[in-house]
Amino acid sequence: MGSGRVQPRALRPGGRTTRVRAQVLQAAGDVLAEQGFTHLDLADVARRAGVGKTTVYRRWGTVAGLVADLLIDMAEQSLPRTETGILLDDLKANAQLVRRTLADARQGSLFKSIIAAAMCDARAASAMHGFYDTRIAEWVPCVQQAIERGEVPQGTDTHKVIRAVSAPLYYHLLVTGDSIDETMADQAAQAAVIAARAGVYMRPGHS
């Protein structure tokens, strides 16, 4: 992709094991962003990371195992939610965060490659679902607080509202190929709030 290391991994304090993991996951992310899942190879990752091949094989075992660990690390390092006290503003912040991530050359390619990996490998799919569960759960309290403030109805499915914000952005990344701009991100947040207020995303048994 030529964009280099857009977000260099900060080395966390810790011993050699922590450093090795950081180097290996950075290299794995680079390969995924630049070349895609089908080019991910443990020996190549070890060489790029400057780490012994045996260490990489022993610790991660397979490329799917490596992708799974990368997703755990991405979930741990990802940004916390924004809380403004107004649901629309919270969800706009969420939409703009997703937009910035997907519109970034390295990150957008990395996410596409991970989604492609999940299509052909069950372990990668399971790890990816775990990553998105973590990210959605991070933002769910914004909707819960909106219910408590009376902005959206009691019985609203909080997860569905957060998912409704991301859906159009991923649809454009993966299906239509349209560029994902700020207007589109704001519209995704607006549509989610208006539909939630109207009671579209009620949990079964509420109406």
Added chain:
Amino acid sequence: MGSGRVQPRALRPGGRTTRVRAQVLQAAGDVLAEQGFTHLDLADVARRAGVGKTTVYRRWGTVAGLVADLLIDMAEQSLPRTETGILLDDLKANAQLVRRTLADARQGSLFKSIIAAAMCDARAASAMHGFYDTRIAEWVPCVQQAIERGEVPQGTDTHKVIRAVSAPLYYHLLVTGDSIDETMADQAAQAAVIAARAGVYMRPGHS
């Protein structure tokens, strides 16, 4: 996938060329649905289709060329829109059609494989965008008629409304892995109509 040929291709009237194309595209769709894009191989497709290898290489050239022609054929064979005179009912019909397609074992796998192909091949991506442009254009008149009836505001971006219906269904297929049920499809249509009525999907310059 083991689901076999869910929708056997009807042979259209015509000569040997038409028959050969139908056989080759059926075989290509089978490989994509059962094994994915990385397993698509012209010689294997020729063998499955019972067609000479030279014919396949001469006519389609590359696997990306074959995927591109498959998408042209899929667009030609796809179902026309539903017109009920009520936008919500039209969009529910659209959402349920997309849901049935993506929830079908063969078709869902085929679409996933095509989207994966588009991630790693520019020609497949261009063909896929052409397919979705055709499908979205087919349903746009439903929104145009709703504008004329006064159901949604003048200046509504008709394409954005149709895309808003598909977005959550593809998001679940590709990203969350959640099953796509009838309730989710109806909610996608409801959310699109409510947001369109509220003016979320206005073209720039309208407000």
